[in-house]
Amino acid sequence: MTALLIDDADGVRTLTLNRPHRKNAIDTELWEALRTALDAAGRDRSVRALVLTGAGGAFCSGADISKGLSGVHPVYRMRTLTDVTLLLHELPVPTVAKVTGVAVGAGWNLALGCDLVVATPRARFSQVFTRRALSPDCGGSWLLPRLVGLQQAKRLALLAETIDAEEARALNLVTWVVDAGKVDAFTDDLTARLAAGAPVALAQTKALLNEGAERTLREALAGEARAQAANFATADVREAYAAFAGEREAHFTGDWAVPGSTAGRSEDET
Template identity: 55%
Template sequence: MPTNDPVILTETSGGVLTVTLNRPDKKNALNTEIYEALVALLTAVKRDPTVRVLVLRGAGDDFCAGGDLSEGLADDDHPLRYFDRIHEVPRLLHELPIPTIAEVSGAAFGAGWNLALCCDLVVASTDARFSQVFTKRGLSPDCGGSWLLPQIVGLQLAKRLVLLAEVLSAAEAERLGLVTFVAEKGQVGSLVAKLAQQLSASSPGALSQSKRLLNESVTQTLGASLADEGRAQTANLATDDSRIAFEAFLSRKQPSFTGRWSLHAQ
Protein backbone atom coordinates (compact mmCIF):
# COMPACT_ATOMS: atom_id res chain seq x y z
CA MET A 1 0.00 0.00 0.00
CA PRO A 2 2.88 2.46 -0.38
CA THR A 3 1.77 6.02 -1.07
CA ASN A 4 3.60 9.25 -1.67
CA ASP A 5 1.09 11.76 -0.47
CA PRO A 6 2.80 15.18 -0.26
CA VAL A 7 2.29 15.30 3.52
CA ILE A 8 3.03 11.66 4.37
CA LEU A 9 5.47 9.20 2.82
CA THR A 10 5.26 5.43 3.16
CA GLU A 11 7.68 2.60 2.57
CA THR A 12 7.09 -1.13 3.06
CA SER A 13 9.79 -3.73 3.65
CA GLY A 14 9.33 -7.25 4.99
CA GLY A 15 5.92 -6.56 6.44
CA VAL A 16 7.05 -3.32 8.12
CA LEU A 17 5.28 -0.16 7.00
CA THR A 18 7.21 3.04 7.73
CA VAL A 19 5.06 6.19 7.75
CA THR A 20 6.88 9.51 7.61
CA LEU A 21 5.20 12.82 8.43
CA ASN A 22 6.50 15.00 5.63
CA ARG A 23 6.39 18.69 6.51
CA PRO A 24 9.99 19.16 7.66
CA ASP A 25 9.90 22.91 7.01
CA LYS A 26 7.09 23.13 9.62
CA LYS A 27 8.68 20.60 12.00
CA ASN A 28 6.00 18.19 10.71
CA ALA A 29 3.22 20.18 12.38
CA LEU A 30 -0.15 18.50 11.95
CA ASN A 31 -2.63 20.19 9.62
CA THR A 32 -5.95 19.06 8.16
CA GLU A 33 -4.21 17.50 5.16
CA ILE A 34 -1.97 15.32 7.34
CA TYR A 35 -4.85 14.25 9.57
CA GLU A 36 -6.99 13.25 6.57
CA ALA A 37 -4.10 11.38 4.95
CA LEU A 38 -3.39 9.50 8.19
CA VAL A 39 -7.05 8.53 8.66
CA ALA A 40 -7.14 7.07 5.15
CA LEU A 41 -3.83 5.26 5.59
CA LEU A 42 -4.53 3.82 9.06
CA THR A 43 -7.97 2.64 7.95
CA ALA A 44 -6.34 0.78 5.05
CA VAL A 45 -3.59 -0.67 7.30
CA LYS A 46 -6.19 -2.07 9.70
CA ARG A 47 -7.56 -4.19 6.85
CA ASP A 48 -4.25 -5.24 5.29
CA PRO A 49 -2.93 -8.58 6.60
CA THR A 50 0.43 -8.09 4.85
CA VAL A 51 1.39 -5.24 7.20
CA ARG A 52 2.73 -6.69 10.45
CA VAL A 53 4.37 -3.62 12.03
CA LEU A 54 3.92 0.13 11.62
CA VAL A 55 6.69 2.65 12.29
CA LEU A 56 5.77 6.34 12.65
CA ARG A 57 8.50 8.96 12.20
CA GLY A 58 9.04 12.53 11.07
CA ALA A 59 11.00 13.87 8.11
CA GLY A 60 14.01 16.04 8.82
CA ASP A 61 15.21 16.83 12.33
CA ASP A 62 11.92 16.65 14.25
CA PHE A 63 9.22 14.11 14.94
CA CYS A 64 6.26 16.50 15.19
CA ALA A 65 5.88 19.97 16.72
CA GLY A 66 2.15 19.45 17.36
CA GLY A 67 -0.83 21.02 15.67
CA ASP A 68 -0.28 23.70 13.05
CA LEU A 69 -1.66 26.78 14.81
CA SER A 70 -1.35 28.85 11.65
CA GLU A 71 -4.21 26.85 10.12
CA GLY A 72 -7.57 28.26 11.18
CA LEU A 73 -10.94 26.55 11.02
CA ALA A 74 -13.15 27.01 7.99
CA ASP A 75 -15.91 29.54 8.57
CA ASP A 76 -18.61 26.85 8.45
CA ASP A 77 -16.69 24.27 10.54
CA HIS A 78 -17.69 23.87 14.17
CA PRO A 79 -14.70 23.08 16.47
CA LEU A 80 -16.43 19.96 17.83
CA ARG A 81 -16.81 18.55 14.32
CA TYR A 82 -13.19 19.40 13.58
CA PHE A 83 -11.88 17.57 16.65
CA ASP A 84 -14.15 14.60 15.99
CA ARG A 85 -12.44 14.25 12.62
CA ILE A 86 -8.83 14.70 13.71
CA HIS A 87 -9.28 12.44 16.74
CA GLU A 88 -9.86 9.54 14.39
CA VAL A 89 -6.06 9.48 14.02
CA PRO A 90 -5.13 8.72 17.66
CA ARG A 91 -8.05 6.31 17.97
CA LEU A 92 -7.06 4.35 14.86
CA LEU A 93 -3.37 4.38 15.80
CA HIS A 94 -4.00 3.17 19.34
CA GLU A 95 -6.42 0.46 18.23
CA LEU A 96 -4.43 -0.95 15.30
CA PRO A 97 -4.20 -4.75 15.70
CA ILE A 98 -0.49 -4.69 14.86
CA PRO A 99 2.50 -3.44 16.88
CA THR A 100 3.40 0.22 16.33
CA ILE A 101 6.67 2.02 16.99
CA ALA A 102 7.24 5.77 17.24
CA GLU A 103 10.73 6.78 16.10
CA VAL A 104 11.29 10.17 17.74
CA SER A 105 14.00 12.68 17.02
CA GLY A 106 13.97 16.37 17.84
CA ALA A 107 10.69 17.93 18.95
CA ALA A 108 7.67 15.86 19.97
CA PHE A 109 5.32 18.50 21.30
CA GLY A 110 1.60 18.63 22.05
CA ALA A 111 -0.45 16.50 19.69
CA GLY A 112 2.79 15.21 18.17
CA TRP A 113 3.91 13.73 21.47
CA ASN A 114 0.47 12.25 22.04
CA LEU A 115 0.57 10.49 18.67
CA ALA A 116 3.89 8.96 19.75
CA LEU A 117 2.27 7.85 23.02
CA CYS A 118 -0.49 6.16 21.01
CA CYS A 119 2.19 3.81 19.68
CA ASP A 120 3.12 0.63 21.53
CA LEU A 121 6.84 1.43 21.70
CA VAL A 122 8.56 4.82 21.70
CA VAL A 123 12.20 4.88 20.59
CA ALA A 124 13.84 8.28 21.05
CA SER A 125 17.15 9.69 19.95
CA THR A 126 19.25 11.47 22.54
CA ASP A 127 18.30 14.85 21.01
CA ALA A 128 14.54 14.25 21.40
CA ARG A 129 12.50 16.75 23.42
CA PHE A 130 8.98 16.21 24.74
CA SER A 131 6.35 18.66 25.99
CA GLN A 132 2.62 18.83 26.63
CA VAL A 133 2.84 22.39 25.40
CA PHE A 134 -0.93 23.04 25.29
CA THR A 135 -1.36 25.37 28.28
CA LYS A 136 1.38 27.64 26.94
CA ARG A 137 -0.86 28.12 23.90
CA GLY A 138 -4.02 28.68 25.95
CA LEU A 139 -5.24 25.17 25.16
CA SER A 140 -5.86 21.83 26.88
CA PRO A 141 -4.60 18.39 25.76
CA ASP A 142 -5.97 16.72 22.65
CA CYS A 143 -5.13 13.68 20.52
CA GLY A 144 -5.60 11.44 23.55
CA GLY A 145 -3.17 13.06 25.98
CA SER A 146 -5.66 13.39 28.82
CA TRP A 147 -6.25 9.60 28.72
CA LEU A 148 -2.81 8.34 27.75
CA LEU A 149 -0.71 10.21 30.31
CA PRO A 150 -2.58 9.10 33.46
CA GLN A 151 -2.55 5.50 32.17
CA ILE A 152 1.21 5.59 31.65
CA VAL A 153 2.53 7.71 34.53
CA GLY A 154 -0.40 8.15 36.95
CA LEU A 155 -2.66 11.09 37.66
CA GLN A 156 -0.35 13.26 39.75
CA LEU A 157 2.57 13.14 37.33
CA ALA A 158 0.21 13.63 34.37
CA LYS A 159 -0.99 16.85 36.01
CA ARG A 160 2.60 18.02 36.36
CA LEU A 161 3.34 17.37 32.69
CA VAL A 162 0.15 19.03 31.43
CA LEU A 163 -0.23 21.97 33.80
CA LEU A 164 3.43 23.03 33.82
CA ALA A 165 4.04 22.15 30.15
CA GLU A 166 7.73 21.59 30.88
CA VAL A 167 10.12 20.26 28.26
CA LEU A 168 11.60 16.82 28.99
CA SER A 169 14.80 15.37 27.59
CA ALA A 170 14.82 11.87 26.15
CA ALA A 171 16.59 10.61 29.28
CA GLU A 172 13.99 12.16 31.59
CA ALA A 173 11.11 10.85 29.48
CA GLU A 174 12.65 7.37 29.62
CA ARG A 175 13.04 7.61 33.40
CA LEU A 176 9.34 8.46 33.75
CA GLY A 177 8.31 5.53 31.55
CA LEU A 178 7.24 7.68 28.61
CA VAL A 179 9.98 6.40 26.30
CA THR A 180 10.76 2.71 25.80
CA PHE A 181 14.33 3.00 24.50
CA VAL A 182 16.85 5.80 23.95
CA ALA A 183 19.58 5.58 21.31
CA GLU A 184 22.25 7.88 19.95
CA LYS A 185 20.97 10.08 17.15
CA GLY A 186 22.78 8.12 14.46
CA GLN A 187 21.64 4.77 15.82
CA VAL A 188 17.93 5.26 16.51
CA GLY A 189 16.92 4.13 13.02
CA SER A 190 18.84 0.87 13.26
CA LEU A 191 17.35 0.13 16.69
CA VAL A 192 13.84 0.74 15.36
CA ALA A 193 14.57 -1.51 12.38
CA LYS A 194 15.81 -4.26 14.70
CA LEU A 195 12.69 -4.06 16.89
CA ALA A 196 10.39 -3.95 13.86
CA GLN A 197 12.08 -7.01 12.37
CA GLN A 198 11.70 -8.90 15.64
CA LEU A 199 8.01 -8.01 15.85
CA SER A 200 7.32 -8.81 12.21
CA ALA A 201 8.80 -12.30 12.72
CA SER A 202 6.47 -12.97 15.67
CA SER A 203 3.03 -14.54 15.49
CA PRO A 204 0.69 -11.78 14.27
CA GLY A 205 -2.31 -13.32 15.98
CA ALA A 206 -0.55 -13.61 19.33
CA LEU A 207 0.72 -10.02 19.10
CA SER A 208 -2.72 -8.71 18.19
CA GLN A 209 -4.44 -10.59 21.02
CA SER A 210 -1.78 -9.49 23.51
CA LYS A 211 -2.04 -5.84 22.50
CA ARG A 212 -5.83 -5.90 22.73
CA LEU A 213 -5.78 -7.51 26.18
CA LEU A 214 -3.37 -4.89 27.51
CA ASN A 215 -5.23 -1.96 25.96
CA GLU A 216 -8.56 -3.11 27.38
CA SER A 217 -7.21 -4.03 30.80
CA VAL A 218 -7.25 -0.44 32.04
CA THR A 219 -11.05 -0.32 32.03
CA GLN A 220 -11.75 -3.89 33.22
CA THR A 221 -11.82 -5.94 36.39
CA LEU A 222 -9.43 -8.85 36.93
CA GLY A 223 -12.31 -11.27 36.35
CA ALA A 224 -13.19 -9.71 33.00
CA SER A 225 -9.53 -9.75 31.95
CA LEU A 226 -9.18 -13.42 32.91
CA ALA A 227 -12.22 -14.29 30.82
CA ASP A 228 -10.80 -12.33 27.88
CA GLU A 229 -7.44 -14.09 28.29
CA GLY A 230 -9.19 -17.44 28.02
CA ARG A 231 -10.95 -16.41 24.82
CA ALA A 232 -7.72 -15.00 23.38
CA GLN A 233 -5.79 -18.20 24.11
CA THR A 234 -8.55 -20.24 22.51
CA ALA A 235 -8.19 -18.15 19.36
CA ASN A 236 -4.40 -18.51 19.47
CA LEU A 237 -4.63 -22.30 19.75
CA ALA A 238 -6.78 -22.36 16.61
CA THR A 239 -3.97 -20.94 14.45
CA ASP A 240 -1.10 -22.66 12.68
CA ASP A 241 1.28 -20.53 14.75
CA SER A 242 0.68 -22.37 18.02
CA ARG A 243 1.58 -25.69 16.35
CA ILE A 244 4.57 -24.12 14.58
CA ALA A 245 5.84 -22.64 17.85
CA PHE A 246 5.49 -25.95 19.71
CA GLU A 247 7.28 -27.90 16.98
CA ALA A 248 10.05 -25.30 16.81
CA PHE A 249 10.49 -25.47 20.58
CA LEU A 250 10.87 -29.26 20.51
CA SER A 251 13.32 -29.16 17.59
CA ARG A 252 15.22 -26.16 18.99
CA LYS A 253 14.68 -24.19 15.77
CA GLN A 254 13.42 -20.70 15.11
CA PRO A 255 9.71 -20.70 14.22
CA SER A 256 8.44 -19.16 11.00
CA PHE A 257 4.99 -17.83 11.78
CA THR A 258 2.27 -17.49 9.17
CA GLY A 259 -0.70 -16.06 11.10
CA ARG A 260 -3.01 -18.50 9.33
CA TRP A 261 -6.17 -19.87 10.91
CA SER A 262 -5.93 -23.65 11.12
CA LEU A 263 -9.64 -24.51 11.50
CA HIS A 264 -11.48 -24.64 8.21
CA ALA A 265 -15.11 -25.26 7.40
CA GLN A 266 -15.68 -28.70 5.86
Protein backbone atom coordinates in the same frame (compact mmCIF):
# COMPACT_ATOMS: atom_id res chain seq x y z
CA MET B 1 5.21 17.70 -1.58
CA THR B 2 3.50 14.61 -0.24
CA ALA B 3 2.53 15.24 3.38
CA LEU B 4 2.73 11.57 4.40
CA LEU B 5 5.32 9.14 3.09
CA ILE B 6 4.46 5.44 3.17
CA ASP B 7 7.11 2.75 2.86
CA ASP B 8 6.83 -1.04 3.11
CA ALA B 9 9.72 -3.40 3.78
CA ASP B 10 9.57 -7.00 5.01
CA GLY B 11 6.19 -6.66 6.68
CA VAL B 12 6.98 -3.30 8.32
CA ARG B 13 5.06 -0.23 7.16
CA THR B 14 6.66 3.15 7.94
CA LEU B 15 4.55 6.31 7.99
CA THR B 16 6.68 9.44 7.84
CA LEU B 17 5.16 12.83 8.58
CA ASN B 18 6.67 14.93 5.80
CA ARG B 19 6.26 18.64 6.50
CA PRO B 20 9.79 19.43 7.69
CA HIS B 21 9.40 23.15 7.00
CA ARG B 22 6.80 23.17 9.81
CA LYS B 23 8.58 20.57 11.98
CA ASN B 24 5.91 18.16 10.72
CA ALA B 25 3.01 20.09 12.22
CA ILE B 26 -0.17 18.34 11.13
CA ASP B 27 -2.53 20.30 8.91
CA THR B 28 -5.92 19.19 7.56
CA GLU B 29 -4.37 17.34 4.62
CA LEU B 30 -2.00 15.39 6.85
CA TRP B 31 -4.72 14.49 9.37
CA GLU B 32 -6.79 13.06 6.53
CA ALA B 33 -3.79 11.20 5.10
CA LEU B 34 -3.03 9.69 8.50
CA ARG B 35 -6.61 8.54 8.93
CA THR B 36 -6.60 6.87 5.52
CA ALA B 37 -3.16 5.28 6.02
CA LEU B 38 -3.91 3.88 9.48
CA ASP B 39 -7.22 2.46 8.33
CA ALA B 40 -5.49 0.79 5.38
CA ALA B 41 -2.70 -0.62 7.59
CA GLY B 42 -5.25 -2.19 9.90
CA ARG B 43 -6.90 -3.98 6.98
CA ASP B 44 -3.71 -5.18 5.27
CA ARG B 45 -2.53 -8.60 6.49
CA SER B 46 0.88 -8.07 4.91
CA VAL B 47 1.55 -5.33 7.50
CA ARG B 48 3.02 -6.99 10.58
CA ALA B 49 4.39 -3.89 12.37
CA LEU B 50 4.15 -0.13 11.90
CA VAL B 51 6.59 2.73 12.50
CA LEU B 52 5.46 6.32 12.91
CA THR B 53 8.18 8.94 12.49
CA GLY B 54 8.89 12.40 11.10
CA ALA B 55 11.11 13.87 8.40
CA GLY B 56 13.82 16.47 8.69
CA GLY B 57 15.01 15.87 12.24
CA ALA B 58 11.68 16.43 14.01
CA PHE B 59 8.89 14.06 14.98
CA CYS B 60 5.88 16.38 15.12
CA SER B 61 5.32 19.87 16.52
CA GLY B 62 1.59 19.25 16.98
CA ALA B 63 -1.37 20.54 15.02
CA ASP B 64 -0.54 23.29 12.53
CA ILE B 65 -1.95 26.57 13.84
CA SER B 66 0.02 28.79 11.47
CA LYS B 67 -3.11 29.71 9.52
CA GLY B 68 -5.05 30.68 12.62
CA LEU B 69 -8.61 29.61 13.35
CA SER B 70 -10.70 28.50 10.38
CA GLY B 71 -14.44 28.90 9.92
CA VAL B 72 -14.98 25.19 10.50
CA HIS B 73 -16.50 24.41 13.89
CA PRO B 74 -13.97 22.64 16.20
CA VAL B 75 -16.44 19.77 16.69
CA TYR B 76 -15.93 18.76 13.08
CA ARG B 77 -12.16 19.22 13.15
CA MET B 78 -11.88 17.11 16.28
CA ARG B 79 -13.67 14.17 14.65
CA THR B 80 -10.67 13.58 12.40
CA LEU B 81 -8.25 13.78 15.34
CA THR B 82 -10.42 11.32 17.25
CA ASP B 83 -10.49 8.92 14.30
CA VAL B 84 -6.70 9.03 13.92
CA THR B 85 -6.14 8.50 17.65
CA LEU B 86 -8.47 5.50 17.85
CA LEU B 87 -7.13 3.92 14.66
CA LEU B 88 -3.57 4.17 15.97
CA HIS B 89 -4.43 2.89 19.46
CA GLU B 90 -6.53 -0.01 18.16
CA LEU B 91 -4.29 -1.00 15.26
CA PRO B 92 -3.98 -4.81 15.47
CA VAL B 93 -0.22 -4.79 14.84
CA PRO B 94 2.59 -3.52 17.09
CA THR B 95 3.42 0.15 16.58
CA VAL B 96 6.68 1.99 17.22
CA ALA B 97 7.20 5.75 17.39
CA LYS B 98 10.70 6.78 16.28
CA VAL B 99 11.22 10.25 17.74
CA THR B 100 14.02 12.56 16.69
CA GLY B 101 13.76 16.21 17.63
CA VAL B 102 10.55 17.74 18.93
CA ALA B 103 7.36 15.89 19.79
CA VAL B 104 4.89 18.31 21.30
CA GLY B 105 1.15 18.62 21.79
CA ALA B 106 -0.81 16.31 19.54
CA GLY B 107 2.50 15.10 18.10
CA TRP B 108 3.68 13.80 21.47
CA ASN B 109 0.32 12.18 22.15
CA LEU B 110 0.48 10.36 18.82
CA ALA B 111 3.88 9.01 19.89
CA LEU B 112 2.44 7.96 23.24
CA GLY B 113 -0.37 6.22 21.37
CA CYS B 114 2.19 3.86 19.86
CA ASP B 115 3.04 0.66 21.72
CA LEU B 116 6.76 1.43 21.99
CA VAL B 117 8.74 4.68 21.73
CA VAL B 118 12.35 4.96 20.55
CA ALA B 119 13.91 8.40 20.98
CA THR B 120 17.27 9.99 20.29
CA PRO B 121 19.02 12.07 22.99
CA ARG B 122 18.07 15.32 21.26
CA ALA B 123 14.33 14.53 21.37
CA ARG B 124 12.25 17.03 23.32
CA PHE B 125 8.69 16.59 24.57
CA SER B 126 5.97 18.96 25.77
CA GLN B 127 2.23 18.94 26.46
CA VAL B 128 2.16 22.42 25.01
CA PHE B 129 -1.63 22.84 25.05
CA THR B 130 -2.06 25.23 27.98
CA ARG B 131 0.42 27.64 26.39
CA ARG B 132 -2.10 27.87 23.55
CA ALA B 133 -5.06 28.25 25.94
CA LEU B 134 -6.12 24.69 25.08
CA SER B 135 -6.38 21.34 26.85
CA PRO B 136 -4.86 17.99 25.78
CA ASP B 137 -6.21 16.10 22.80
CA CYS B 138 -5.25 13.00 20.77
CA GLY B 139 -5.71 10.90 23.90
CA GLY B 140 -3.29 12.76 26.15
CA SER B 141 -5.73 13.09 29.05
CA TRP B 142 -6.26 9.30 28.98
CA LEU B 143 -2.70 8.18 28.25
CA LEU B 144 -0.65 10.36 30.59
CA PRO B 145 -2.22 9.33 33.94
CA ARG B 146 -1.95 5.66 32.97
CA LEU B 147 1.72 6.00 32.05
CA VAL B 148 3.06 8.34 34.74
CA GLY B 149 0.37 8.58 37.43
CA LEU B 150 -2.06 11.40 38.08
CA GLN B 151 0.29 13.84 39.81
CA GLN B 152 3.03 13.75 37.16
CA ALA B 153 0.37 13.89 34.44
CA LYS B 154 -0.98 17.09 35.99
CA ARG B 155 2.53 18.54 36.18
CA LEU B 156 3.19 17.86 32.51
CA ALA B 157 -0.23 19.04 31.31
CA LEU B 158 -0.73 22.07 33.55
CA LEU B 159 2.78 23.51 33.35
CA ALA B 160 3.43 22.48 29.72
CA GLU B 161 7.10 22.00 30.57
CA THR B 162 9.56 20.72 27.98
CA ILE B 163 11.42 17.59 29.04
CA ASP B 164 14.31 15.78 27.40
CA ALA B 165 14.55 12.16 26.30
CA GLU B 166 16.21 10.89 29.48
CA GLU B 167 13.55 12.41 31.73
CA ALA B 168 10.86 11.04 29.44
CA ARG B 169 12.40 7.59 29.79
CA ALA B 170 12.58 7.95 33.58
CA LEU B 171 8.85 8.76 33.55
CA ASN B 172 8.09 5.68 31.38
CA LEU B 173 7.12 7.87 28.43
CA VAL B 174 10.00 6.60 26.26
CA THR B 175 10.96 2.94 25.99
CA TRP B 176 14.54 3.39 24.73
CA VAL B 177 16.92 6.29 24.16
CA VAL B 178 19.29 5.47 21.29
CA ASP B 179 22.08 7.54 19.74
CA ALA B 180 21.02 9.29 16.55
CA GLY B 181 23.57 7.37 14.48
CA LYS B 182 22.14 4.05 15.65
CA VAL B 183 18.43 4.76 15.91
CA ASP B 184 17.51 3.59 12.40
CA ALA B 185 19.30 0.25 12.78
CA PHE B 186 17.86 -0.19 16.27
CA THR B 187 14.31 0.47 15.04
CA ASP B 188 14.79 -1.81 12.03
CA ASP B 189 15.92 -4.65 14.29
CA LEU B 190 13.08 -4.05 16.73
CA THR B 191 10.38 -4.02 14.07
CA ALA B 192 11.88 -7.06 12.33
CA ARG B 193 11.48 -8.97 15.61
CA LEU B 194 7.90 -7.74 15.98
CA ALA B 195 7.05 -8.53 12.36
CA ALA B 196 8.34 -12.08 12.83
CA GLY B 197 5.95 -12.67 15.74
CA ALA B 198 2.67 -14.57 15.58
CA PRO B 199 0.27 -11.90 14.29
CA VAL B 200 -2.90 -13.16 15.95
CA ALA B 201 -1.14 -13.66 19.28
CA LEU B 202 0.43 -10.18 19.11
CA ALA B 203 -2.93 -8.60 18.27
CA GLN B 204 -4.65 -10.42 21.14
CA THR B 205 -1.86 -9.51 23.56
CA LYS B 206 -1.93 -5.83 22.59
CA ALA B 207 -5.72 -5.66 22.97
CA LEU B 208 -5.66 -7.38 26.37
CA LEU B 209 -3.03 -4.98 27.70
CA ASN B 210 -4.82 -1.93 26.33
CA GLU B 211 -8.11 -3.01 27.87
CA GLY B 212 -6.66 -4.29 31.14
CA ALA B 213 -6.59 -0.97 32.98
CA GLU B 214 -10.36 -0.65 32.59
CA ARG B 215 -11.25 -4.19 33.63
CA THR B 216 -11.70 -6.10 36.83
CA LEU B 217 -9.59 -9.23 37.28
CA ARG B 218 -12.64 -11.38 36.48
CA GLU B 219 -13.22 -9.48 33.24
CA ALA B 220 -9.52 -9.67 32.34
CA LEU B 221 -9.46 -13.44 32.88
CA ALA B 222 -12.53 -13.87 30.67
CA GLY B 223 -10.84 -11.78 27.99
CA GLU B 224 -7.67 -13.86 28.25
CA ALA B 225 -9.67 -17.06 27.83
CA ARG B 226 -11.32 -15.73 24.66
CA ALA B 227 -7.95 -14.58 23.33
CA GLN B 228 -6.33 -17.96 23.92
CA ALA B 229 -9.19 -19.67 22.06
CA ALA B 230 -8.47 -17.41 19.08
CA ASN B 231 -4.75 -18.16 19.34
CA PHE B 232 -5.23 -21.94 19.45
CA ALA B 233 -7.30 -21.67 16.27
CA THR B 234 -4.22 -20.58 14.30
CA ALA B 235 -1.56 -22.66 12.60
CA ASP B 236 1.01 -20.63 14.52
CA VAL B 237 0.57 -22.63 17.72
CA ARG B 238 1.41 -25.88 15.92
CA GLU B 239 4.31 -24.13 14.19
CA ALA B 240 5.63 -22.83 17.53
CA TYR B 241 5.66 -26.32 19.02
CA ALA B 242 7.29 -27.79 15.90
CA ALA B 243 9.95 -25.08 15.87
CA PHE B 244 10.70 -25.66 19.55
CA ALA B 245 11.01 -29.40 19.03
CA GLY B 246 13.16 -28.91 15.93
CA GLU B 247 15.36 -26.28 17.58
CA ARG B 248 14.70 -23.77 14.80
CA GLU B 249 13.11 -20.37 14.40
CA ALA B 250 9.35 -20.40 13.94
CA HIS B 251 7.69 -18.96 10.84
CA PHE B 252 4.35 -17.44 11.80
CA THR B 253 1.55 -16.65 9.34
CA GLY B 254 -1.61 -16.10 11.37
CA ASP B 255 -3.42 -18.69 9.25
CA TRP B 256 -6.66 -20.25 10.49
CA ALA B 257 -6.28 -23.92 11.39
CA VAL B 258 -9.20 -25.40 13.31
CA PRO B 259 -10.26 -29.10 13.17
CA GLY B 260 -11.73 -29.78 9.78
CA SER B 261 -9.97 -26.83 8.18
CA THR B 262 -7.20 -27.32 5.62
CA ALA B 263 -5.63 -23.93 6.31
CA GLY B 264 -2.05 -24.19 7.46
CA ARG B 265 -1.98 -27.99 6.93
CA SER B 266 0.23 -29.95 4.57
CA GLU B 267 -1.19 -32.17 1.83
CA ASP B 268 -0.17 -35.25 3.85
CA GLU B 269 -2.38 -34.11 6.73
CA THR B 270 -5.51 -33.41 4.66
